[in-house]
Amino acid sequence: MSTTPPSTTATAPAGTPETGTARVKRGMAEQLKGGVIMDVVTPEQAKIAEDAGAVAVMALERVPADIRKDGGVARMSDPDMIDGIINAVSIPVMAKSRIGHFVEAQVLQALGVDYIDESEVLTPADEVNHSDKWAFTTPFVCGATNLGEALRRIAEGAAMIRSKGEAGTGNVVEAVRHLRQIKADIARLRGLDNHELYAAAKNLQAPYELVKEVATLGKLPVVLFSAGGVATPADAALMMQLGAEGVFVGSGIFKSGDPAQRAAAIVKATTFYDDPKVIADVSRGLGEAMVGINCDTLPESERYANRGW
């Protein structure tokens, strides 16, 4: 009666559960689509985010705006703080490791976080190599500024991509630049024939198989969110209209005047991203947005988007 699929398929024999498969990792990100993932630094903030309708929270020690202000080396968060946030909410909890710091990632996996963000917002631990993300059961999200970078991360095992933007600035300009770049790169691949895809793979510095897959699908093989500079409901809706499948909001919420209300407004604007009336309604009476930084006055060395290779 039990017909066992051949062992070459992705599915285990009936009843034998298989964890950490690519489908389970990428599928988790599919469940977050249309949602907002919020940076939080305390269990109390995590509760506010969950109350506002966040689909997940990103647990970190300092929001990017404070990392910018304080300087120094930014590292993985204290395990006690991550435990506190995991215990405070029932929605998924993500946490950041430094680029190439696979031991921080191992620790985050052991703590039971639901997603690891190998993030340029923290100080890189390796200026050549990113972590081998296939080696983990916990899925990874990584930042990208263009298609080649996104595909290199996917080749390393990333199960979700976010456009980088410029975290901690409250300025959406870089988020727009990077998302438009990724979309334009994909659109360009769609116009190439089979002969040209090999050279395209060389130019993108990405594996041919992934380049071919993107050319066929017309999208990344994993979910694409936007991040880095979203501060208002209209910012979130802008990223959604530009083709993001969801948004990360970092400093924009808890560096604003009324975090609870702003968080709820950004959630609503993300769902009704194409309805300016809803966006107008939720944008009323939110108080002060975070002050923000003009990205063209940021020195190159302070641009997080340049981190990652």
Place this chain on the structure above:
Amino acid sequence: MPSTPTVGVLALQGDVREHTAALQAAGAQVRPVRRPEELDGVDGLVIPGGESTTMSKLAVAFGLLEPLRARIRAGLPAYGSCAGMIMLADKILDGRDDQETIGGIDMTVRRNAFGRQNESFEAAVEIAGIEGGPCEGVFIRAPWVESVGAGVEVLARLQDETIVAVRQGNLLATSFHPELTGDHRVHGLFADMVRRTL
């Protein structure tokens, strides 16, 4: 197929695109539902996978919850996967205190019952009424059905007897995500349930 039903997909948040594609492959016309008036004229409704607390909040905030309850009470066929199963449950465990469900299936569902993402898994699932061998079950921070009332038919269990698919009248729910697999038999079953009401 005799008719093309129009099926709405609740599009507040979640894997709407995958359900849309699976329903289209099963011969349905699909439209997203985010506002009460968008429920008019749908013959069936799919509640996708996603974050159930987010969906619940948005359904309340945009005045969708009561119209959804009314349509389902009046017999609208509905299918929910994962978060959608939670939304169709009369009772939930491990939800938020203020978490509202649409309800309709006389069952108690435990949220995130299998554990966190590291415990998410794939396993083959035999589903009563679906021919052609087991379906690939993708379970992501999935809920399970803790208990069912007398009128609920259990369609699938894991080897340890955990209930992972149920049907009550025109309502269908799975803990897992057939929409992520490219196997459209569960959506085919639901499309047939919708057709029978036309």
